[in-house]
Amino acid sequence: MAQHRPTAQDVAKLAGASRSAVSMVMNGTADGNVAPETQERIRLAAAELDYTPHPIAAGLRRQRSEMIGLVTDEAASSPFAGRMLSGASQAASERGYLTVIADAGGPGEDTSHYIEELRRRRVDGLILATTSLRTLRAPDGLRLIPSVLANCHDEPLSLDSIMPDERRGGREATEHLISLGHRRITWIGGGEDVDARPLRIRGFQEALAAAGLPPGDVVAAGWDINDGFTAALPLFSAAREHRPDAVFCANDRVAAGALLAARTAGLSVPGDVSIMGYDDQRHLADATVPGLTTMALPHEEIGRVAADRVVDRIEGGGPSVPAGTAPQEVLLQCRLVVRGTTGPRRPAA
Incomplete structure (x- = not known):
């Protein structure tokens, strides 16, 4: 047989109080309406019976579903x-x-x-x-x-909309690369279908301009690992004087492809080239060797x-x-x- 679920009326009977007083105590509206000692008896009775208000019934009374x-x-x-x-x-x-x-x-x-x-x-x-x-x-x-x-x-x-500050993120990522002494920084990847790309690139270019550096090259590519590999390999295969010091990748998947391209070209990371990702994608950014430096989306x-x-x-x-x-x-x-x-x-x- 199913156990009887305690009701507000059961609490009222045990506490020696009215059903309406129980409702006010449970709904948080008892102060000024129910004597403090009665409130205490109701709370003790509710605890003894393991009583909690039914959420749907409570919501209907307040005209909310919660x-x-x-x-x-x-x-x-x-x-x-x-x-x-x-x-x-x-x-x-x-x-x-x-x-x-x-x-x-x-x-x-x-x-x-x-x-x-x-x-x-x-x-x-x-x-x-x-x-x-x-x-x-x-x-x-x-x-x-x-x-x-x-x-x-x-x-x-x-x-109202709640969004990541992608422009600031692009700027701060680039400032990190500049702080390490990098001057030839290239952007790689990202399709036009996502609003984040132009905002990140704008932040990238703002940081370069603020540091007195020329606009960095922007290499078009997609968002996946093979896109990063295909875009980065020609850059990393160039002579040292034409090679970027660092690449800022549209996301972590592109950065993982760039990391593979660096190894294919015989470059060490970060010794020969630094690679910056974006997103902090779980099980990717923290799983590459070495782990990806990146911007974590909130x-x-x-x-x-x-x-x-x-x-x-x-x-x-x-x-x-x-x-x-x-x-x-x-x-x-x-x-x-x-x-x-x-x-x-x-x-x-």
């Missing part, structure tokens, strides 16, 4: 989505909300169906997250309940800040963007992670 919907474009296959989802789920849980995740299945997939389905199921707020930094047209359903964009922004800007923090922003909107009783205010782009700092692929420039023989 759930946040998180729609993402590529949760299953992305090496970064897990960090963002974990950050959002933890932040929401700390504030008493459950996160419900819907995976649209891939970049560019229509997310409006999932957003409408989550709204139909009465989530209190929504986060739309992309695994690569993108500009998109936000589905209309996001504007009907408190919503935030994570790792993307809409055009025209209508919702995916977990993006998730946390997005969830906190949504809960703030929910509990403030307002829309996604309060009246009289403009949507905000919140830029979070990337972190330099120094490992073994960067080192001081070796003087010419």
